[in-house]
Amino acid sequence: MPPDLAHRSSFRLGAARARRVLHRWMLGPHMLAFLPAISLAGFWLGGEVLLLALALTIPLIYGLLLTGDSAAALGSARGGGDLVSMAMAQELAEHSFERARAAETHTACLLFEAEGLEAISRRMGEDVAETLRALFLHRLRETLRPEDSAMRIGDSRFMALIAPGLRLDLETLLALADRLQHALEEPATTDTGVHYLSVAVGLCGSSRLRKGAGGSDMLDCAQAALREAMDNAPSAIRPWSEGMRAERRARTALLSEVETALAKGQIQPWYQPQLCTSTGEISGVEALVRWLHPQHGIVPPARFLDALQESGRMEQLSDAVLHHSLTALRGWDQDGLRIPRVSINFSEVELRNPRLVDRLKWDLDRFGLPATRLGVEVLETVIAESSDGIIARNISALARIGCRIDLDDFGTGHASIGALRRVTVHRLKIDRSFVARIDRSEDQRRMLAAILGLADRLGLETVAEGVESSGEHALLAQLGCDHAQGFGIARPMPAPQLADWARAHAQRIAAAQRLGRSNG
Ligand code: C2E
Ligand code: CA
Ligand code: CA
Numbered sequence: 001m002p003p004d005l006a007h008r009s010s011f012r013l014g015a016a017r018a019r020r021v022l023h024r025w026m027l028g029p030h031m032l033a034f035l036p037a038i039s040l041a042g043f044w045l046g047g048e049v050l051l052l053a054l055a056l057t058i059p060l061i062y063g064l065l066l067t068g069d070s071a072a073a074l075g076s077a078r079g080g081g082d083l084v085s086m087a088m089a090q091e092l093a094e095h096s097f098e099r100a101r102a103a104e105t106h107t108a109c110l111l112f113e114a115e116g117l118e119a120i121s122r123r124m125g126e127d128v129a130e131t132l133r134a135l136f137l138h139r140l141r142e143t144l145r146p147e148d149s150a151m152r153i154g155d156s157r158f159m160a161l162i163a164p165g166l167r168l169d170l171e172t173l174l175a176l177a178d179r180l181q182h183a184l185e186e187p188a189t190t191d192t193g194v195h196y197l198s199v200a201v202g203l204c205g206s207s208r209l210r211k212g213a214g215g216s217d218m219l220d221c222a223q224a225a226l227r228e229a230m231d232n233a234p235s236a237i238r239p240w241s242e243g244m245r246a247e248r249r250a251r252t253a254l255l256s257e258v259e260t261a262l263a264k265g266q267i268q269p270w271y272q273p274q275l276c277t278s279t280g281e282i283s284g285v286e287a288l289v290r291w292l293h294p295q296h297g298i299v300p301p302a303r304f305l306d307a308l309q310e311s312g313r314m315e316q317l318s319d320a321v322l323h324h325s326l327t328a329l330r331g332w333d334q335d336g337l338r339i340p341r342v343s344i345n346f347s348e349v350e351l352r353n354p355r356l357v358d359r360l361k362w363d364l365d366r367f368g369l370p371a372t373r374l375g376v377e378v379l380e381t382v383i384a385e386s387s388d389g390i391i392a393r394n395i396s397a398l399a400r401i402g403c404r405i406d407l408d409d410f411g412t413g414h415a416s417i418g419a420l421r422r423v424t425v426h427r428l429k430i431d432r433s434f435v436a437r438i439d440r441s442e443d444q445r446r447m448l449a450a451i452l453g454l455a456d457r458l459g460l461e462t463v464a465e466g467v468e469s470s471g472e473h474a475l476l477a478q479l480g481c482d483h484a485q486g487f488g489i490a491r492p493m494p495a496p497q498l499a500d501w502a503r504a505h506a507q508r509i510a511a512a513q514r515l516g517r518s519n520g
Contacts, residue, residue, distance in 0.1 A: 083152050083154075097215030100164035106205060107165075108204065112181070112200070113199065128190050140160060148160060168205050170205065200235065202223065228244060267289060268324050270492035271286065276483055283340060284375060286485065318347075327367070332498075341404060344376060348382045371398075383395075406463065412431045428451070430464045452480055456480070461483070464486075472486075
């Protein structure tokens with residue numbers, strides 16, 4: 001570590017430690033023994049006035065120190081003052097690692113992710129999030145020993161470095177992680193109410209690292225363990241293991257491979273038809289992205305969307321999907337097919353893009369297609385978490401230019417009725433889990449009927465997804481669901497196959513109509 005950085009960081013840690021020692025000393029039981037002495041000295045030095053002043057200020061000082069969890073006492077930690085850059089975090093981890101190595105002992109790095117803090121910041125504002133960050137840091141420091149250190153290294157991420165010691169085996173570290181997690185997950189009270197946040201923990205002890213590794217490797221490995229914990233479940237704790245190294249390598253390889261695939265045009269949408277339940281005609285198609293992998297064949301989005309998101313390529317993905325979809329739509333029009341609309345899935349990142357509407361308008365103009373031919377699918381979770389601000393403005397602007405807005409996976413995202421009112425939505429896309437087995441389960445049928453009733457009262461159209469059987473399809477029509485989509489109708493397919501399917505489907509409908517007329 002460069003000498004000035006080492007000096008600055010050890011000074012910073014030293015100051016924080018001194019603050020904590022002072023805090024504990026002031027609040028310790030031994031202070032009670034000094035109180036009569038302080039009062040007597042006050043009376044002796046300044047008479048009643050000083051005694052009165054002491055009587056008034058001591059409880060005040062204590063009040064401030066004891067309300068350690070309150071926003072006022074945490075004022076000093078607010079304003080991002082405790083945020084440490086990643087470069088600094090690496091230097092501190094190196095420093096701790098070197099000290100442990102010199103003393104032939106061990107150290108450890110623990111990382112904590114306050115899950116849901118970002119959503120709180122979006123929903124309730126930065127002030128509330130800042131108060132919670134300060135509170136978390138305070139709790140970490142209170143639970144650690146004075147010789148350990150804790151800092152914030154991101155918007156919702158914290159790091160603890162355990163001072164070098166001999167007994168830092170896996171069992172001890174897991175027990176420590178558990179204790180710290182418990183302390184952090186205590187309900188947190190702010191002016192806006194009580195918050196319950198889960199905390200994921202990733203950790204790495206220096207003894208678990210390969211020979212020749214250093215402090216920044218320890219931090220890297222703790223990061224990988226934290227990612228693993230966050231991918232697993234809320235409140236998970238994961239220690240670094242060698243097995244994660246292979247996974248990390250595979251992940252890095254996937255990231256670069258998927259970026260190349262996108263650039264080479266191997267990532268394209270397939271189309272799944274949606275039918276109107278009363279006429280049986282195609283009411284639209286949904287564009288679902290596929291990776292046409294030269295070796296592995298068709299790769300579904302679940303295997304690569306996260307990688308694209310992680311590498312910040314979602315906008316490029318939606319550009320590709322939009323371009324392919326509009327090309328397909330124009331081609332179907334030229335073939336004389338009636339495909340009224342293509343719907344595209346937009347991720348939260350794209351919906352936050354202030355240029356989204358202009359970009360879509362420009363593309364539609366280029367293809368000579370009106371905005372009414374384009375549908376936008378927005379996940380219910382996205383509007384549940386931010387029904388105001390840029391996302392709502394973008395959705396409303398898309399609706400204003402004529403795009404149809406579908407609320408995807410409806411029933412799983414907990415959007416309030418208020419959120420449904422604030423954000424322009426035309427259609428509820430009922431999640432597959434509410435559609436499966438409706439022809440066989442009375443409970444399931446009742447639930448679906450309730451959702452359809454809600455949509456009706458809100459004046460919204462409905463589309464059921466995941467329709468797998470003709471029994472489900474028939475019952476949906478009977479219950480009044482407007483549109484249906486699912487493997488029972490057709491699987492997603494490339495644009496030319498969809499054209500063939502649409503032609504065959506039009507013939508089936510015409511034949512059914514002829515049959516109906518001759519029977520009637
Ligand atoms: P989603 O938007 O809910 O899409 C529906 C998924 O259900 C699709 O999976 C579709 O193939 C599948 N599906 C359709 N009918 C049935 C059925 O009857 N039974 C069953 N079991 N499944 C059915 P897919 O294509 O694997 O897409 C998965 C998710 O990936 C999509 O869920 C969507 O959230 C995301 N996705 C797909 N394409 C894009 C895209 O271009 N952009 C973004 N941001 N996300 C996309
Ligand atoms: Ca969708
Ligand atoms: Ca869906």
